[in-house]
Amino acid sequence: MLTIGLFGFGCVGQGLWDVIHRTHGLRSRIARIFVKDKHKARPLPQSAFTFERHDILNDGSINVVVELIDDAEAAFEIVSAAMRNGKAVVTANKKMVATRFRELLELQRESQQPLLYEASTGGSIPIIRNLEEYYDNDLLSGVEGIVNGTTNYILSKLSVNNEANYYDVLHDAQRLGFAESDPTLDVDAWDAAYKTVVISAHAFGAVIHPDDVVRRGIATITPFDVAVARSHGCDIKLLSRTSLHNNKLIAWALPTFVPHTDMLAHIENETNAIRLHGAFSDDQLLIGKGAGAHPTASAVLSDIAALKYGYRYEYKKLFQNDIPQFNTDISTRVYIRGDESHLKSIDFIDVEIDHKANNNRYLIGRTSMRALAESEPFISSECFIAIV
Ligand SMILES: NC(=O)c1ccc[n+]([C@@H]2O[C@H](COP(=O)([O-])OP(=O)(O)OC[C@H]3O[C@@H](n4cnc5c(N)ncnc54)[C@H](OP(=O)(O)O)[C@@H]3O)[C@@H](O)[C@H]2O)c1
Structure with missing residues (x-):
């Protein structure tokens, strides 16, 4: 019997409550729910909740903690304490997993407790367990995809409406619940960078920091760029991409020109898609809901079910001999729109197109990922950068 202490009863926490109560055969129950706000109206009796985290952490009858709060620092404290107290943990918190990866590895070793986080990356798409188990013996050369539903929703709407501007579409997305009131983590590509870190570790055994991921957001896009x-x-x-080049790893989360002949160009709205390039399997594309109460809760539920048969990540690739080193010395083609100072901010190896139309000027040419990583991250709408 799994007795669950649940931290967080927001979008995903309530989704988990629903899916657990609709799932037959999984012998588990949610014993207690920890939340923050004492005055918020709840859909369950007050007795289901606690505002004291130790009511769960010190309860010997609770053997699983499911962490679904939206505060990465508090989440790390909760997860650490739970594992040290002998509890298995399931979490959806990509920021915590990506920024604390090594500490969480050490915690698993020290406590001998499993920590599963399928829902942290790709929502309902089962990417982590696939990378851990299925692709263990296949030579993966790259994993790329659309891992952030909010930005994909905004970009989809901009692509079908030539007149639409970024801020109008963002406000619509917020009104419809596809974007947070503070959309920074999504639109500045931090969320995609966190997921890129998690994928890099499970695909290639390379533990990198979110700051290493070459990253640019979409907030400066205009109809001209589209x-x-x-x-x-x-x-x-x-696109989020992590790939190997001569056993060196490059990881980025960048706006990208995706040809219409590529299936990723047709992944619309909040849907996510992750493509795996394997040496023998060739390309495989996983498509699914990347966020939302029930899709995300389905990944949490799958982790809870996996605990029943003693599942834990083995991190085999982390302990292989030839872990790829992070590297930005590869060349890439980029599009940059802006004024003279913006265009000069990137050192081009060669420029293929130098185009001026009305008030807009853009270059397309070859540069290095290092030059892009080191270029100033302009945040005004006068400059937009994308991989071509
Ligand atoms: N939403 C998605 O589609 C989605 C998808 C994938 C992963 N995730 C991840 O899942 C987690 C939960 O996301 P969510 O969308 O469900 O968030 P949410 O709707 O904002 O709910 C957050 C919950 O956490 C509680 N909480 C926040 N800070 C807390 C703290 N310091 N101590 C105790 N409780 C705290 C809140 O308590 P109150 O109820 O008292 O305010 C609330 O119940 C996040 O890590 C998120 O990144 C979400």
């Missing part, structure tokens, strides 16, 4: 991409037969998507 039109340029279209004229090149592409849509703009925020």
Whole structure:
């Protein structure tokens, strides 16, 4: 019997309550729920809740902690204490997992308790367990995809409406619940960078920090950029990519011109898609809901079910001999729109297109990922950068 102490009863926590009560055969129950706000109206009796985390952490009858709060620092304290108290942990918190990866590895070793976090990356798409188990013996060369539903929703709407501007679409997304009131983590590509860190570890055994991921957001996109991409037969998507080049690892979360012939260009709205490049398996594309109460809770539920048969991540790739080193010395093609100072901010190896139209000027050319990583991250709408 799994007796669960649940931390957080927001979107995903309530989703988990629903899916657990609709799932037959999983012998588990939620014993107590920890939340923060004493005055919030709740859909369950007050007796189901506690505002004291030790009511769960020190309860010997609770053997599983499910952590679904939206505060990465508090989450780390809760997860650490739970594991040290002999409890298995399931979490959806990508920021905590990505920023505290090594400490969480050490905690698992020290406490001998499993920590599972399938829901942290790709929502309902079962990517982590796939990378851990299925792709263990296949030579993966890269994993890429759309891992942030909010930005994909915004970019999809901009691509179908030539007149739409970024802020109008963002406000619509917020009104419809697809974007947070503070959308920074999503639109500045931090969320995608956290997921890129998690994927890099499970795909290649490389533990990198979110700051290492070469990252640019979508907040400065204009209809002009969308039109340029279209004229090149592409849509703009925020892609996360982690890949090997001569056993060196490059990881990025960047707006990208995706050709219409590529299936990723047709992944719309809040849907996520992750493509795995394998040496023998060739390409495989996993598509699914990347966020939302029930899709995310389904991944949490799957982790809870996996605890029943003693499942834990083995991190085999982390302990292999030839762990790839992080590296930004690869060349890439980029699009940059801006004024003279913006265009000069990136050292180009060669420039293929230098285009001026009305008030807009853009370059497309080859540069290095290092030059892009080191260039100033302009945040005004006068400059937009994408991989081509
Ligand atoms: N939403 C998604 O689609 C989605 C998808 C994948 C992963 N995730 C991850 O899942 C986690 C939960 O997300 P969510 O969307 O369910 O968040 P949410 O709707 O904002 O709910 C957050 C819950 O956590 C509680 N909480 C926040 N800070 C707390 C603290 N310091 N101590 C105790 N309780 C605290 C809140 O308590 P009150 O109820 O008292 O305010 C609330 O119940 C996050 O890590 C998020 O990144 C979410």
